[in-house]
Amino acid sequence: MSSTAQTNPAAASTAAGPAIRVEKLRHLYGSRLALDEVSFDVQRGEIFGLLGPNGGGKTTLFKILSTLLRPTSGTASIFSTPLSDAAGCRKHFGVVFQQPSVDGKLTVRENLLCHGNLYCLGGSELDARVANALQRLSLSDRAGDRVETLSGGLQRRTELAKSLLHRPPLLLLDEPSTGLDPGARRDFLQYLRQLRDQEGVTIVLTTHYMEEAERCDRVAILHQGRLVSVGSPASLKGHVGGDIVVVQSGDPQSLQTKIRQRFNCEAQLIDGSLRIERDRGHELVRDIVESFPTDVTLVTYGKPTLEDVFIHLTGHRFWAEGEAA
Amino acid sequence: MQALLPVFALWRREMVRFVRQRSRISGAFAQPLVFWLLLGGGLNASFQPAGTAAGTSYVAYFYPGTIALVLLFTAIFSTISTVEDRKAGFLQGVLVAPVPRSSIVLGQAMGGTSLAVIQGMMFLALAPLVGIPLSLASIVSSFLVMCLMALALTSLGLIIAWRMDSTQGFHAIMNLILLPIWFLSGAFFPASGAPAPLRLLMNLDPLTYGMAALRRCLYLSGSGNVGPVPGMASSLLITLIFAAASFAFAVRSASRV
Numbered sequence: 001m002s003s004t005a006q007t008n009p010a011a012a013s014t015a016a017g018p019a020i021r022v023e024k025l026r027h028l029y030g031s032r033l034a035l036d037e038v039s040f041d042v043q044r045g046e047i048f049g050l051l052g053p054n055g056g057g058k059t060t061l062f063k064i065l066s067t068l069l070r071p072t073s074g075t076a077s078i079f080s081t082p083l084s085d086a087a088g089c090r091k092h093f094g095v096v097f098q099q100p101s102v103d104g105k106l107t108v109r110e111n112l113l114c115h116g117n118l119y120c121l122g123g124s125e126l127d128a129r130v131a132n133a134l135q136r137l138s139l140s141d142r143a144g145d146r147v148e149t150l151s152g153g154l155q156r157r158t159e160l161a162k163s164l165l166h167r168p169p170l171l172l173l174d175e176p177s178t179g180l181d182p183g184a185r186r187d188f189l190q191y192l193r194q195l196r197d198q199e200g201v202t203i204v205l206t207t208h209y210m211e212e213a214e215r216c217d218r219v220a221i222l223h224q225g226r227l228v229s230v231g232s233p234a235s236l237k238g239h240v241g242g243d244i245v246v247v248q249s250g251d252p253q254s255l256q257t258k259i260r261q262r263f264n265c266e267a268q269l270i271d272g273s274l275r276i277e278r279d280r281g282h283e284l285v286r287d288i289v290e291s292f293p294t295d296v297t298l299v300t301y302g303k304p305t306l307e308d309v310f311i312h313l314t315g316h317r318f319w320a321e322g323e324a325a
Numbered sequence: 326m327q328a329l330l331p332v333f334a335l336w337r338r339e340m341v342r343f344v345r346q347r348s349r350i351s352g353a354f355a356q357p358l359v360f361w362l363l364l365g366g367g368l369n370a371s372f373q374p375a376g377t378a379a380g381t382s383y384v385a386y387f388y389p390g391t392i393a394l395v396l397l398f399t400a401i402f403s404t405i406s407t408v409e410d411r412k413a414g415f416l417q418g419v420l421v422a423p424v425p426r427s428s429i430v431l432g433q434a435m436g437g438t439s440l441a442v443i444q445g446m447m448f449l450a451l452a453p454l455v456g457i458p459l460s461l462a463s464i465v466s467s468f469l470v471m472c473l474m475a476l477a478l479t480s481l482g483l484i485i486a487w488r489m490d491s492t493q494g495f496h497a498i499m500n501l502i503l504l505p506i507w508f509l510s511g512a513f514f515p516a517s518g519a520p521a522p523l524r525l526l527m528n529l530d531p532l533t534y535g536m537a538a539l540r541r542c543l544y545l546s547g548s549g550n551v552g553p554v555p556g557m558a559s560s561l562l563i564t565l566i567f568a569a570a571s572f573a574f575a576v577r578s579a580s581r582v
Contacts, residue, residue: 117334
């Protein structure tokens with residue numbers, strides 16, 4: 001795993017300041033507002049998640065940060081290089097796209113060599129880097145295989161190896177675990193963490209998986225183009241009062257009224273379920289079940305998750321747009 | 326030299342992909358071959374190309390036109406793959422690398438041109454079948470003209486590719502722009518037999534001049550009649566301008582993205 005030739009990429013950009021600074025970014029597709037005055041900083045060495053449902057604006061933000069889309073207004077900089085200097089910014093980051101950007105007809109090694117050439121790397125220096133990247137991502141014995149013959153997990157690892165070849169201090173990933181089975185997803189996240197811990201690489205990823213967002217240092221929640229909140233998963237969950245009790249019923253409206261009258265607490269009706277945020281939620285579970293045994297078909301109780309944070313902040317379910325998780 | 330590495334990498338990728346994708350050979354080489362055999366063979370007995378010497382068979386007349394079709398089809402394939410690659414494929418990664426757009430387009434154009442010319446040269450080997458006597462001079466000069474024509478057509482394809490977001494409307498563009506450019510180039514029928522408005526369009530078609538240069542190169546060694554097509558010098562000059570202008574415009578199209 002360790003390599004003597006490995007330099008710390010984060011050290012390459014020595015100046016202080018955040019890895020990414022985003023200020024009042026707005027983007028319109030025609031007349032549709034996709035991003036609305038979004039501002040935040042990403043600190044160096046952070047694993048930063050952009051969380052939101054599809055259509056929330058995170059892909060637009062990702063495209064802007066990876067210099068593929070010019071914002072309608074607002075500014076952003078990457079290691080103090082403004083995005084308007086696209087060529088300057090591109091040196092600072094590696095990108096893993098949601099759709100594969102490796103060439104399936106080429107072997108793993110050919111893909112890496114080609115990518116190295118794009119960064120004007122060549123000769124023995126490039127050979128050494130490719131060998132190193134293959135080894136670090138445990139791809140060495142598949143180096144001669146065409147990418148199209150690899151499993152989804154191995155293809156994604158090839159993408160990652162490719163994006164790290166020029167040793168960028170920042171890695172941008174768009175929905176990196178889409179299409180991976182849970183095991184491969186865990187491995188992939190584990191590797192990202194290692195990369196941050198050992199080499200100080202700043203990692204920014206978009207995701208709509210709560211469990212992925214939970215593992216970020218900080219999360220920005222995007223909803224309908226607006227930044228709803230930014231913070232560590234723990235602090236975000238702190239916004240939500242106490243515990244979460246969700247009650248299902250054959251007639252949720254009438255149960256909602258009954259709960260309000262009996263316990264003086266407001267139950268939100270979301271997608272046919274009643275949702276209550278409350279301290280000492282376990283007592284409420286007992287009370288509701290004892291008071292309305294015939295109305296209740298199912299009760300769940302738990303500590304708030306990021307999904308609860310999302311509901312708390314937006315009043316919408318995360319999957320409200322009719323998508324399957 | 327370092328700055329040419331990305332260009333070389335993109336060119337080499339096209340070459341490797343071509344070798345590994347047999348279907349592409351059948352698309353760009355076998356299809357024109359079938360057209361030539363069926364159309365040329367079918368029309369051969371019925372038509373004497375207007376303005377050519379008696380005894381010029383249609384199948385021989387159509388032969389250089391088929392070479393141009395090979396070049397055009399290869400350019401069309403590059404165009405389609407560029408659109409797909411850009412949205413959800415290999416080019417995404419290229420676009421976020423610190424590579425100038427001009428280098429990307431140069432690599433693509435070189436790749437497309439090489440593939441087109443390789444297939445054009447394969448087709449050239451069939452020349453003796455239609456009684457075209459090949460000499461070293463005619464092979465070399467045909468090769469050079471093919472390079473210019475292929476660069477022009479590939480660049481034309483890239484202009485379209487970099488301006489399109491999906492391949493959805495591509496069939497319309499192919500049928501309304503790319504194929505008419507070929508139809509009107511004198512590849513399929515000579516200008517001398519066409520009605521005046523069509524002849525005007527043929528004179529405006531930049532590919533007409535590449536076609537004329539190619540005919541003149543094939544018949545360099547004298548025998549046969551190329552018919553009343555534009556002269557060699559003006560044909561070469563206009564083809565050169567066509568290639569250079571298309572390439573420059575392709576770079577501009579790519580730089581907007």
